[in-house]
Structure formats: C-alpha cells, structure tokens
Amino acid sequence: MKHEKLKGKDLINVGIFTAIYFVVVFAVAMLGYIPILMVLMCILVPILGGIPFMLFLTKVKRFGMIWIMSILMGLLMLLTGMGYYALLVGLITGGLAELCYKSGGYRSGAKAILTSGIFSIWVWGNYIPFFINIEKYFSTRQEFGQAYIDAMTALMPMWMCPILLASAFAGGLIGGVAGKALLKKHFVKAGIA
C-alpha cells in the first residue's frame, strides 16, 4: 500500500460516517439518565457504533481517516457538553487504531475488528470525570437529586475504571464482529462495502 495524501473524497467520507456514527451514539446516550444504563452505555455504544464503523473501515484506504474521525468525535463530545476527556483519549486511541488497521494493509478483516475495539476506547474518556473527583462532578449537578448521585457513586468505585476501559474495548470487538456479519449479509452483495 503506497502512502498517499488524503483526497477530498476521503475527507467527505470521514464527515459522512462521523455523522452516522454520532447519530447512533447520541441515540444510545440518551438512555444514560438511568444509573445502571449509564454503566452499560460503555458497552452499548461501542457495540451499536461498531456497525457503521465497520462499513467506514471498508472505505478507509489512506492514512489518517480513522484518526480524524476519532478527533472529530472528541470535538463533538466537547460540543455536546461531555467535557474534553474524550478528545484527549481519542487523540491517542484514534492514532493507535489507525496504526493497527494500517498494519493489516487497510484490508485485513481480523485487524478491522481489532481496530474497532481500539477505536471504541474513546467512550471510556467520558467516564474519567467520575473517577477523578466524583464529588466535584456532582457538586455542579445537584439537580439530579441525591438518590441519583448516591446510585451513581455506588456504581463507580475506583476499580470500575479499568473494567470500563476493558468493556469499551470488548464492546468494540463485539460491534466489529456484528458489523462484519451485517456487511457480509447486506452490503457486499449490494456492492456498497
């Protein structure tokens, strides 16, 4: 695979798939107001997001597209009030995901699933404020009510931090497998993937 510069069409593809991905994430994220689902979101978002992400990967042929998508998701999280942690995490994991997919020559199916797993770790960035200082996080969110705050604090002890990271990764892998199955079932014969 020759190293080529990103073309206009690639950048447009990045924009389109980031939009689809974000709509899916946003639809799932609306469930987060129920404490237990807030935790499950770390798995649900990567699984459902993995489906459009796998289709996106079939369009990736040049270095940088996955990374840009990761940064854009971070920017969108900033704009939707989730804080800047997802952007910081996404900067790193997006680059790693890019390198992983590149090592498979932008073609390998197994590497694509792994890429989906690594990419999905950005979701974990949204949870970082809980672990840094949960009292401070909720001190500005008193209107959630004490019951919600207690439930969330109980669900988020420190040892949950690595578990959430791992579950985001695992969710990304599951989403990658599911996305690949869907690609095979629908998109390959339609000539889209």
Added chain:
Amino acid sequence: MQGRILQADVERRGLVLDPRTKLLLLITMATFVLGGAGSRQMSFLPYALSLLPVILLLSARAYKAALIAAAVYILAESAFRLAGPLLSGPVYFILLGTRGILTRSLPSLMMGAYVVSTTTVSEFTAAMLRLHLSEIIIIPLSVMFRFFPTVADEFSSINAAMKMRGIALGGRHAGKIVEYRMVPLMTCSVKIGEELSAAALTRGLGGNVRRTNVCEIGFHVQDTIFAALCLLPYGALALSAAGLW
C-alpha cells in the same frame, strides 16, 4: 418539519451573526448548560443562558419552535419542582431523566438548530478558514454540518416505515430493531454521500489550489454583544476558581 427547521434559509435569518460568534455561543451553551460547569453560586446560569436560544430563534422568525421549546422547558422544570419531592424510586428516576434531558439538552439543541438553520455551509467554511484550521478538519466538519439534517430526516422516515411493519419496541418483531434500522440508514447515507462527494468535487473541493469564497463574514455590534455575554460566565468561573467569588 425537522428537515425544514434544519435547512439553512438565508432569507429569514433575522439577526446576522458571524459563524464564529455562533460557534462561541454553542460552546458556551454546551459547557454551562449541558455540561453544567460552574460553582454553586452560579446555579442561576443555566436558566439565564437558556434564554439565549429562544431570543435568537425568535429573531430568526422561528416562532413556533421557540415557543414550543420554551413551553416544554417551563413545563418540565415546574413539574420537577412541584412533584419531585413527593416521589421516590423508579417514578422519580423517570421524572428526573425526562427533566434532565429536557432542561439540559433542549436549550443546547435549540441553539444547535438555530446555528444550523441560519448558517450556510459556505459561510461556515469561510469562518473555519479564518480560524486557520487545516483543510483535513474543515472538510469533514462542513460535510457533517451539511449531513446531520439529512441523517436525522432519513432516520425518522425509516423509523416510521419500520414501525408500520411492527419492528419497534413492543411490536411483533422487536428483535430486529437494530438491524432493520441501521442497514437502510447506512445504505442510503452512503448513496447520498457519494452524490455529495461528486457534487463537491465539481466545485473543486480537495484540489491543490486555495479555494475562494464569496461569503462576507465579519464581526458587528451584535457579535460583540453576544460574545461579551458568552465571556461573562467564563470570567465568573475564573474568578470563583481563584477564590474571589
């Protein structure tokens, strides 16, 4: 209706603001209303800031959207204030969740709708160029900006069609909810995307030369006022972080 409110309409945009001011407004809303930044003394801030999108939507003559949003906001807030202390358990969480989604997200959503419906893609691109952002960020961003209304529109149509076939929560084929929505959405988005890139390429996007832009953007009196309004909360945040307020 969704499609209409999100399409840029240059004729009736009311108060002309620079896209950069709108971006600042959007970030301020996201930080202080949606993200809930700020100390305890600033708890009135979200309420004050939530007025901004209503004013702006009214100025853009989106009377219906502005009034519905304001009514829903007030309803959710007062329902929570009145009934909240009396409830407990799951019912309380449902009320809390509804109120949280409505009062936190709605103002920012309305601001987003205002920004998207009053800014053309060209103006947005011009503003991004003035901010000296790289093309590899500007192009995907402007595509997304143009594409969100389309995705949302397609998604609601697909949703309606699938509901009719019983593929919905509580329907006969609830197990197929995800697959039967994602696949058509992705298929049509990819098709639309291909057309979009063909259209963009004929306009010279992604070429090697610097593209020109006819949009006149710049800061005016109204921009100064809104920018100052946006900077106030950040100033207060800095003051309280320094322990002065």
